[in-house]
Amino acid sequence: MKSFHFDVDLLRTFVCVADAKSFTIAGERLHRTQSAVSVKIKKLEDQLGHRLLDRTSPVRPTSIGAHFLETARRLIDAHEDAFIELTQACQVERITVGTSETYAVSLLSPVLKNFKKCFPQLEIEIRCGHSWDLLEAQSSERIDLVLATHSPKHSGVTLQRQKLIWVCGPNSIAYQEERLPLAVFPNGCLYRDAAIAALVQMRRPWSIAYTCSHYDGLLAAISTESALTALTESAIPSQFKRLDRSHGLPDLPTMDVALYRAPEISPVARKLGSVIEAYYLGDQSVVNPVDSSNQHSRDPSTSLS
Missing domain, CATH: 3.40.190.10 (Periplasmic binding protein-like II)
Incomplete structure (x- = not known):
């Protein structure tokens, strides 16, 4: 039987394209060119020997791609969970989150409260500023995550x-x-x-x-x-x-309030991004970043239409 050694970066690119339903949007979210995203998808397809995506508009997984999509998510989660367990046990990590003063109080604090309980050694820097300034500085000043008003010049995930x-x-x-x-x-x-x-x-x-x-x-x-x-x-x-x-x-x-990720962030920072998304998009299975069986209910006072 042929053995596979999956590159997590290829898997993450595949999941991003499938979720975004677009090579262009996925490229923006991954801070890669569309051609670079296409090369990564082609490399993964060659490894598997199957076409994973139909290059239609919108882009859709093939039947095999849809089946492999869930496997890819599990492999990514397992990779990141291993890193997170090591981080919790062995080292102190620092994450920088940028947001406005208004969003820091009204939107961010409920999520950080639970996350910090799971990572007591984690140092979280909350950098407050104007949305447009933070987005422009995200790459150059190594801001892992930015919670900001949606900007048409940047690609993020709309939360509410x-x-x-x-x-x-x-x-x-x-x-x-x-x-x-x-x-x-x-x-x-x-x-x-x-x-x-x-x-x-x-x-x-x-x-x-x-x-x-x-x-x-x-x-x-x-x-x-x-x-x-x-x-x-x-x-x-x-x-x-x-x-x-x-x-x-x-x-x-x-x-629109959106979440923006830096091009290169650690698994712990990526997990925090997933928890922020889950909290505001209603997917309670990952609100607790360590144990998905212990689900937290949303605070209705922070849930906006």
């Missing part, structure tokens, strides 16, 4: 959608001003761009009253009662007033 909402201080009537005073994050912020675009489309005059680099600064600005801003639903403190069309303001779009 959040409604963007107009917000002002509890007693503010700033929304009644003829020229709407805004408190915003710096240029590059998708919230800022969406709010201004909606006002322009409505032909509602506006001006920038405050530019704030940090979330706390933005809340301080609207607390003055002299400006309003746009925030995602999970980031709005209860004491602030939510505004809508009844206040003479335009509707705002939803924002």
Whole structure:
């Protein structure tokens, strides 16, 4: 019987293409060119002696490929579990997670709580910043995972959608001003761009009253009662007033929250990425990163539509 020595990188590429249903999207997620992804898939198919994927649009596994897909997932999991067990027993590892101040509190903390229990020696650096800055710096500054507002320039896995909402201080009537005073994050912020675009489309005059680099600064600005801003639903403190069309303001779009992985990350960092995905996509079988039989229920207060 012919023996196989599978390259985990080839298996991971195959699973990524099958999940993405596209060589192009898989290449973006793996930080590889489409041609490099195709070469890896061809190499794996040659090793097995079977065609695994139909090069259609969307890409689909062949009947043999669909059967092998589950085997590939198990082999990848076994490889990573072995590394994780060794990490837990023998060494301290460091993972860097980048996210915004708003997402760190409202989205990331519930997941890290369980993960840290399973890896007590693991050092997790939470690097807070603006989504666009973190995504640009992910490769050069070795940020393993970035939880950020979806950017069309980067390929990530969408976790959930959040409604963007107009917000002002509890007693503010700033929304009644003829020229709407805004408190915003710096240029590059998708919230800022969406709010201004909606006002322009409505032909509602506006001006920038405050530019704030940090979330706390933005809340301080609207607390003055002299400006309003746009925030995602999970980031709005209860004491602030939510505004809508009844206040003479335009509707705002939803924002996709996505998870982005660096090109080269350790199995432990990859496992944390899987746990974050599971928590927000509802796959409870991997929420506990060590024992899938001990499943954690989701906290409904952090589950958004």
